[in-house]
Amino acid sequence: MTVLEKTGKKSWWRGRSELGVSALLLVVGLLVVIDTLAESNTGGGDSDPIGPRTVALVLGAALLLLSVLLTIDILRGGHGEAEGGEDVDLGTPMDLRTVGMLAGVLVATAALIPLVGWPIAGTVLFAGATYALGSRSFPRDLAIAAGVSLVTWFLFDGLLGVDLPGGPLMGVFG
Known part of the structure; x- marks a missing residue:
């Protein structure tokens, strides 16, 4: 039973759910500013007089x-408009099973990267995501996931010179 059904009144939060986005922006901004101020490096060198701290502080601010x-706009009655061609029924509850499986795949990938390297962890990520989203063609999904993972690693x-751990494949390809 909803608040409206129980009390006959509309909840204050109804129509102001975008305050969650505002809260997220606030938390991320605070984290960026606090983390930047906690760094011991105070500025750039001779070739970079501004330094990376300045950019991070500007971004945080x-x-x-x-x-x-955004908070002011929402409290004054503003809200985002749905796209005209959007075919998502916002009244339908989210599929918690799919969201949970995708979250599990992301956590597993983060845990696997230092242990087995990106090519194998990336394969788990891509194949696991396809399974969570409904694909049941395991050999094809696994082959495509391995290919995408290897290509991104290479x-x-x-x-690009971005050091991604190769894991056991480092001896074969590295």
């Missing part, structure tokens, strides 16, 4: 400002 402006590690 912008997030805080956006949070305040691109980032080999071509």
Whole structure:
């Protein structure tokens, strides 16, 4: 039974759920500012007089400002409009099983990367996501996931110089 059914009154939060986004912006902005101020490096070198701290502080301040402006807009009655072509029924509850499986796959991937490297952990990520989203073609999904994972590893590690752990494949391809 909803609040409206129990009391006959509309909940204050109904229509103001976007305050959650504002709260998220506030938390992330505070984390960025606090973490940046906690860093011991105070600025850039001779070649970079501004330094990375300045950019992080500006970003954190912008997030805080956006949070305040969004909160004011929402409290004055403003709200986001759904896209005209959107075919999502917002009255339908979310599928917690799918969300839980996707969250589990993300956590498993984060735990596996240092242990087995990106190519294997990425395969788990991509194949697990396809399974969670409803695909049941295991051999095809596993092959595509392994291919995408290897290609991203080669691109980032080999071509872009972003160090992704190779795990056991480091001896084979590295």
